[in-house]
Every structure is written in structure tokens, then in C-alpha cells.
Amino acid sequence: MKYQSQKVAYAYFLVAMGLFAIQVMGGLLAGWVYISPNTLSVLVPFNVIRMIHTNALIVWLLLGFFGAAYYLVPEESEREIFSVKLAYLQLIILVVGTLGAVGSYLIGIHGGREFLEQPLWVKLGILVAAVIFLVNISLTVLAGKKTAITNILLMGLWLLSLLWIFAFINPDNLSLDKMYWWFVVHLWVEATWELVMAAILGFLMLKLTGVDREVIEKWLYVIVATALFSGILGTGHHFFWIGTPSYWQWVGSIFSTFEVVPFFAMMSFAFIMVWKGRRNHPNKAALLWSLGASTVAFFGAGVWGFLHTLHGVNYYTHGTQITAAHGHLSFYGAYVALNLAMFTYAMPVLRNRAPYNQVLNMVSFWLMTGGMAFMTFTLTFAGTIQTHMQRIVGDYYMDVQDQLGLFYIMRFGSGVAVVLGALLFIYSMLVVRREVVKPGPIAQPGE
Amino acid sequence: MSEILTKSRARNVFYGGSIFFVVVFVALTVQSHYYITNKSTAGMELTDEVVLGKHVWERHSCINCHTLHGEGAYFAPELGNVMTRWGAMDDPELAYEILDGWMKAQPSGIEGRRQMPYFEITDEEMRGLAEFLRWADQTDTQNWPPNDAG
Ligand code: HEM
Ligand code: HEM
Ligand SMILES: [Fe+2]
Secondary structure (H helix, E strand, C coil): CCHHHHHHHHHHHHHHHHHHHHHHHHHHHHHHHHHHCCCCCCCCHHHHHHHHHHHHHHHHHHHHHHHHHHHHHHHHCCCCCCHHHHHHHHHHHHHHHHHHHHHHCCCCCCCCCCCCCCCCHHHHHHHHHHHHHHHHHHHHHCCCHHHHHHCCCHHHHHHHHHHHHHHHCCCCCCHHHHHHHHHHHHHHHHHHHHHHHHHHHHHHHHHHHCCCCCHHHHHHHHHHHHHHHHHHHHHHHCCCCCCCCHHHHHHHHHHHHHCCCHHHHHHHHHHHHHHHHCCCCCCCHHHHHHHHHHHHHHHHHHHHHHCCCHHHHHHHCCCHHHHHHHHHHHHHHHHHHHHHHHHHHHHHCCCCCCCCCCCHHHHHHHHHHHHHHHHHHHHHHHHHHHHHHHHHHHHHHHHHHCCCCCCCCHHHHHHHHHHHHHHHHHHHHHHCCCCCCCCCCCCCCCC | CCCCCCCHHHHHHHHHHHHHHHHHHHHHHHHHHHHHHHHHHHCCCCCCHHHHHHHHHHHCCHHHHHHECCCCCCCCEEEECHHHHHCCCCHHHHHHHHHHHHHCCCCCCCCCCCCCCCCCHHHHHHHHHHHHHHHHCCCCCCCCCCCCCC
């Protein structure tokens, strides 16, 4: 750790990992309710479990981004964070808000727009925390060295905070409500968060591969340009059937198809940098997570996104298990795995130890990634059958669901693997002190 | 390629292009806003009753089990066309009665069947909810869903 104030990232990462555990256990419980629907159905109905699952996801990803910013900005700007106190204050606000939200969900107090169910005071708390963060990090960057990485990171974080304003705008007209709702949801994950992702990935590549900064930064600008050029009008892929004009069918289909490009570019970027790089960084697990994140993001967002993004396809698949399949793999690859890559890279430095936990950590990568991939496949099969039976044949929803039991059992099984992977990851980060598998002797290359 | 595409050029293309797409997007959004209020949802008045119903819908977080116009959770049936499914699209009284009966019969308690919770909803709110669902159903959604199954 070069700068003392980087240490705040540690607290952010700890809270984020705690919420990650809650998120996946909530998901597992929701998956269980699909198999055994009477479970908790009066005490904690499915909708409450689902809110905890999705909200915990979003909050911990944001905490990870904030922590990543506090970690990498001092190194990039070559100075301490403007105010460590403010950084902790921000974290406290977010923790109180999160606990408050979960508590009020459990007693039945919540809003009713998907993902934005937080009570008003929590939403305001998030806004205040975001403002504190922006002030704190912007003053740090302005006073120090400016790089493309901090530039793009800050732009992403500023814009995503600005978009949060739309969380407060809830028109009485349902179609307007839906249209502006996507300003948060889509323009987060398919525009502004991509800037954050590119910046963090760029930072990791810089550290892990030792490739020249100039090369990395040029790539970054190209990646984020393709992200915004496609992602902004790509919002149209949600404006097909909610009361918006029909021209969105073409605008949305065409531009969202190009959304595959930035994800392909990020994957290529990661592999090319590793290929070019001469540095043999000891933290192999961080490298695995970085490559894994960009690859799974390409499949989850790029391939599974394209799968249902053309309006002729989406007419039939809209709002089926196909959507759930895509939502899981895209969030996992692009944002979960990327955050875990950053944790894997930074935690050993923050705890002032050599990367000592690589083997267990890498096992957790394969458990989680395998689990999520399997979950995606089962949900895709379930969604295909659902689309056919319900949307084409015209069978009633509940009758169709009765036919899908086997897939939901398999989804639950893959969820168990994901939860085990997540717990193993946290264990390997926090508990293990030295390498569990001794490295073999350095072999001479044969022949 | 590296000669033509310098870092500062790439940056400028990024800024310039992004501003361009934001402007186009905002213009289309404004147009869509008018289209929604004046055309696609204009078939039925947005009364206080409908607004009340929307608040009831939100307060109970129905969206985290059901989809509405295909958005939401996938645990329970689509409700954007439920009034059509019930044949109650043109009859507010019938819409209210069926909905009221349905809501009061929950949870079914049937072993192995997905459960919908019981909600405390007043008569006035229930009328609002029925009107809200009728209002959603009359929206021009470009012929989605493909059939009444939702
Ligand atoms: C990392 C980036 C992405 C994430 C995290 C993500 C996540 C999601 C989520 C959670 C939903 C469901 C929203 C809801 O509850 O209604 C969704 C819907 C959708 N996504 Fe993505 N997505 C990403 C990228 C993409 C890309 C690149 C495409 C297209 C190429 C795409 C196409 C779609 C479409 C068409 C829908 C609507 C599905 C429906 O009609 O039900 N997504 N996405
Ligand atoms: C133990 C593993 C997990 C299980 C069993 C699980 C299960 C579920 C279930 C049952 C739902 C509700 C789907 C519905 O409405 O019918 C859901 C929603 C969701 N989960 Fe998970 N989940 C798991 C892990 C994850 C992870 C790791 C992520 C993030 C990468 C995630 C992101 C989401 C999102 C974004 C939604 C909303 C999807 C949408 O609206 O399309 N889940 N999950
Ligand atoms: Fe989208």
C-alpha cells in the first residue's frame, strides 16, 4: 500500500463481501421457494425475499465500486484521499441505509418499482452518500495527476449518481413510470457502469501485466466510446412493449446489437494485455478473475443479451425465464466477477501480506462461475419451453410453470455451488494466512 | 492504425460522440413522453382512482412476483392483460368483483402450489386497483403479449 488513505477501501470491501453472502443466500432461498412454494409463504413471501436478493446485489456492487475508487485513485493521482473521515462517513450512511431497507422490507414497508423499492429516506441517504463520495474523490483527482483511468472512472461514477435522480421520479402514468425507470436500470448497467468496469479492468491490467500505460488508455477510450454509442440508444430494447412508439423496435434492436461490441472489446483487451505483458505478477488469482470477468461478461451481456434483443425475438421471450438467465450471467460476469477481481488484487496489499490464498480463491472462481453458467443454461432451457408453451401455444402461465419443475431443481443445485463458492471466496480472503498448496519446484522447460 | 488513432483523438471521439447520442436520446424521449400521454395511454382517463390503484400496487410490491407489461418478477402470471383474460375489460364493476374475490381467497394454502399472500386492502383501494389494472390493459403495447395467456 503506497498511500495510507487507501486503507478505507478495506472497510468497503468487508461490508461488500458481507452483503454478497446475504445476496446469494437470499437467492438460494428464492430458488428454494420455486421448488417448495409453501416455505415461509406467510412470514416472508417471495417478493420480500426477492427484494433482499436484488437490492443486496446492487448495494454491494456499488460499495465495491466505491472501495475500488478509494483504492485506485490515490495510486493514480499520486496523493492521499482528500478526506478519510468523509469516506468513512459515507460508508456509515450506506450501511445504516442498507440495514434500514432490509429491516423495513421484512416488516412490509417498501416501494413498488422493481430494484428501486428502498423507502424514501434510504434513497435520500444513498443520494447524500453519493454526493459525499463525488466531492471527496473529485477533490482528490483535481489536486493530483490526471489519468485516463481516473477520468473514465469519475465520469462513470458522476453519471451514474446523476441518473439516481430518476429513482425519485415516479409518474402516475404507468408507461411514463416504466420509461424513466429504465433511465436508472438500463443506463446503469449498459452505459455508466460499463465505464466503471472499463476503468477498473484497465487499472488491473496495468498492475498485473505491466503493459505500457499509453496502450491501455487508448484501448479504454475506444471501449467506452463503443459502450456509450451503442448503450444510450440501446435503451430502446426496453421500449418495445410498454406503450412507447413503435420506432423503438428498430432503434432498440439495432443499437443494442452493437452493445455486444464493448463487451467483446473488453474481453479482447484483457487477453491481449496479458499476452503482451512481460510482468509475471504473483497474484494469479486476480488475473484469473480479471480474465474470467471480461469473458463471462461477454457471454452474459453480449451473447445472452443479443439472444433476446431483436424485437422479433423479444416479442416472444419478453419477461420469461430467458430474461432471468441473462440477468444472472450478465450481472455475474460484468460486475460481480469484476469486483471480486479487484478484491482479490487489493486485499493482500491492504492486509499487507503476499498473495497467499490463491489456490482456494481459484477454486472458488470455478465453483461460482461453473454454478452461474449451469444456472444460466437451466433457466435458458426453462425459458425456451415457457416461451413456446405460453407465448406460441397459448397455455396458461401456471400450467406451464408446472412443467418446469426439473429445471428449477437444477437451478437450486447450481445455486448451492454458487453459495459454497462465495463462502469459500470470503474465507480465502479473510481467514487463510498462507498458501494451502505448496508450489512445486521450478521446472526447467523440457527439450 | 496507432498513428491515426492517438489517445487524445480517441478521447475526443468518445466525448463528441457521446454528447451526440445523448442529444438524440433526449429528443426521442421527449417525443415518446408526448406519445405516451396523448396516444398510447389516452384510451382511458388517468383518474384519481387509477392513481390510487397504482399506489396500492406499489405498496404491496406486486412487481416482485408478477410481471406487468413483461417487466418484473417471473414467479407469477403477467398482469398487464389480466382484465382481458377475465373478460372484465369493459365492465368496471365486474373487474372489481372478480379482483376482490381473488384477493380475498389468498393465500390458497394448497400444498405444492405457489402462494400469493393476503393483503390488507380497503374496498376503495380495491376499486382503485381494479381500475389501475384496467388502465394498464388499455395501453397500446404494440400488440404485446402475443396471446391472452400473457
Ligand atoms: C452487464 C451488462 C448487462 C446487465 C447487468 C444486464 C442485466 C439485465 C437485467 C437484470 C434485465 C432484466 C430487467 C428486468 O427485471 O426487467 C435485463 C433485460 C434485458 N437485457 Fe440486459 N443486461 C446487460 C447487458 C445487455 C446487453 C449488452 C444486451 C443486448 C445485447 C441486453 C439485452 C437485454 C434485453 C433485450 C432485456 C429485456 C428482456 C425482456 O424483454 O424481458 N442486456 N438485462
Ligand atoms: C445462489 C445463487 C442464486 C440463486 C439461486 C438465485 C435465484 C434467483 C431467483 C429465484 C430470482 C427471482 C427470479 C424471478 O423473479 O422469478 C432471482 C433474481 C435475480 N437475481 Fe439471482 N440468484 C442467485 C445468485 C445471483 C447472483 C450471483 C446474481 C448476480 C450476478 C443474481 C442476480 C439476480 C438478478 C439481477 C435478479 C433479477 C432478474 C431479473 O429481473 O431479470 N442472482 N435470483
Ligand atoms: Fe438493457
